[in-house]
Amino acid sequence: MTDPSPEQETPAAGQSALLQMRGIVKRFPGVLALGGVDLDVRAGEVHCLLGQNGAGKSTLIKVLSASYQPDEGEIVWQGSATKLSTPDAAMGLGISTIYQELDLVDGLTVTENIFLGHEISSGGFSRRHEATARARALLARLGHSEITPHRLVGDLSPAAQQIVSMARALSHDTKLLILDEPSAVLDQEEVRNLFRVVRDLTEQGVAVVYISHRLEEIRQIGDRITVLKDGRTVATGLAVADTPTAELIRLMTGRDIEYAFPPRPAHSHDTEVVLEVRGLSGERFRDVDLTVHAGEIVGLAGLVGAGRSEILETVYGARRSTQGTVGVGGRKLRRGSVRSAVAAGVGLCPEERKSQGLLLDQAVYRNVTISSLRRFAKSGFLDFSEERRAAEELSRSLDVRPPGVDRPVRNLSGGNQQKVVLARWLLRECKVLLLDEPTRGVDVGARTEIYNLIRRLADEGVAVVVVSSEVEEVLGLADRVLVVREGSVVHEGPATEIDESRVLDLVMEGDVA
């Protein structure tokens, strides 16, 4: 998928719109989530929806799948005005949504999941053979005949589960498929595969609304783009081929920002060693050495599943190591003990921010102070105002938006949630910070802020380890880079002495050989 293929755009351009949304307004108590959104989608195109977190993308797709009812505005489907009253009605028209968190049942088979809710049956008895045959046909249509219909969905990889989700959508005779950040859980090979499937579908006349934070993906897969900002459409129907990335960033953020990394300080590595990992082995990785000095950022590059997250979590004690030692400031940590790591001044911002990092329904300040409760307690009793004051100070300094530490973390955008997790470890004044995919689900504008923040922490003397799937991010942010392949460190060196293609070579080598 190297060319955005204008050939594919020409036939689509001639057609009238499959879907038109005009002036869609959606209000929530106290919030204007959508303040007049327009969207045109043509049959057979990949229409990308861009916008920062909180720009209204999720709300818009929920209106489109009829989870929400718009307060104002008009929806025209295949030329006639329509009211999408229930999710069922939307599905009946041929609108299917595949959310980021896949809604599959792990304990059911692929076939059962595909036909869940509209089982093929007569007189209450399921016609299993027919269902299996149809499931097989759908999977073949998606080019994934290798997924066998009778396997349990829970045993499949995230990528295969996504295909099952798409097969489910197609089983409804879908004309418009909405993909919400489909690439978030996939590695590069799987993303390529996904793009091929998407292209096949559009050639069959299906329209795809594609949501992603990764601009380079949109460049590869998209035909046209609609940009949302603050609940409004700022540009619609931009041809991907004619729109430079800088223009897109400007539209999304409303200012000209560089997709830039903070400058590295001229480093003297004679600062003290803070984190020292020796011969660490564990689940999915072996014999890892890692030394991080105060004020240094070390990046771990590698494919999803190469063992990067496992290394971080084992250093943190959340997984048990089978061999080797982790030392912080010269003291060895207890094997498999998070508390020992935290006590020694290690903090982890986990990969799955929502499920592993945050208490979503609790107030911001409580998420910030949860690891430092003892500091706010006098013989077990918490000093709430002191807690709030500390959290407020930090959230101001990290520019958490919207301000105010009493709202539940759930209501914040991805980037701001990440800042809350960072604030938690800042409050503990930790010496070692382990960041697993720190910018996943964080929009372009907030990314730069997170990068700057990480660098600021390092400048204050924190030893930072960053894991990221985006090679560019590792190279741009880190002082030193470790490349991990299949559980082993295959390269270590200064970030400035290696480029993206070399890292990719190292990362892939194992597959080629």
Place this chain on the structure above:
Amino acid sequence: MSDSSTDPTPPLEPAEAAETARVEKEAEKATEQTTRGWAAVGAGLGHNLGLVVALALLAVVGLITAGDRFASVDNVMTILRLAAVIGVVSIGMTFVITGGGIDLSVGAIVALSSVWATTLATQQMANDVHWLLMVTTALVVGGACGLVNGLLISYGGIVPFIATLAMLASARGLAEILSDRKTQIVSVPGFTDALAGDFLGVPRLVWIFAVVAVIGWIVLNRTTFGRRTLAVGGNPEAARLAGIDVRRHTVLLYVVVGVCCGIAAIMLVSRTTTGSATHGMLYELDAIAAVVIGGTLLSGGRGTIVGTVFGVLIFTTLSNVFTLNNLSISAQSVVKGLIIVVAVLLQTRLARRPSS
């Protein structure tokens, strides 16, 4: 948990030129805080408003159907005395449920504690040494049962439902063995004297409930233990990665409910002057019902002691009204079931409204 959002931030430096602006800003802040304060009070009332209304409705029904027999001081004390025992159990249950667990064995633990505290041997020793020995026995037995539950759940990896179901069966069985299925009469004068009767016109048992409830409220809302309970119940993985010892905390939660069962056993022994393996039958259901209609989330992460107290009072008042009108226990159960359904339906509606 809607309280204390009104702590004033300390005023900023008083730059004279900006004095007017500062005053304005502070006035603004003050009004904002008052509105926030009022909103908090409103939300607090809102959370419990349904419960207050339900209790008031029950009282009205009681007044109409039983008149003075219902509205007498004696009767109110009877209701409170009945509420006290199950109330203490329910406070403990609130902690376990808020922490993401459940305890089906509370009734059985109450029975075992009551029996162990009243065996001939224990009573003899109590007569020789001090009646507090019986109290200590009940608390230790209750706490030990809770400890076993907690260890099985935290370190044995058994789901709470099953672990405490096993405890339900074995604790009551053990109580039957210990008591030889006989009712054990208490003959320690110091014990009965100390716990029976009134203090300041209110039964001592009710005082105990009140004290347990207040301590429970403080612990849940004002201490690190309470905050950790919310974290462990709301998202155990996040709590673990934040450095909380989730397993140890879970053990502690079951010990807390076990000790509450020990306290309840003592209260029950004092009220009935017996220890028996049949004490505390179906307490687990009553306690869970009271906790849930009070507004604590069965999935964990949100808990309210005040709600639980209301829940207990509603159920006790209900059975009192039924008894006064000579209606059967069976009819009572039907209405109880209805109340649970209606309460939870209303709660899910209310909970859904603001979050969309």
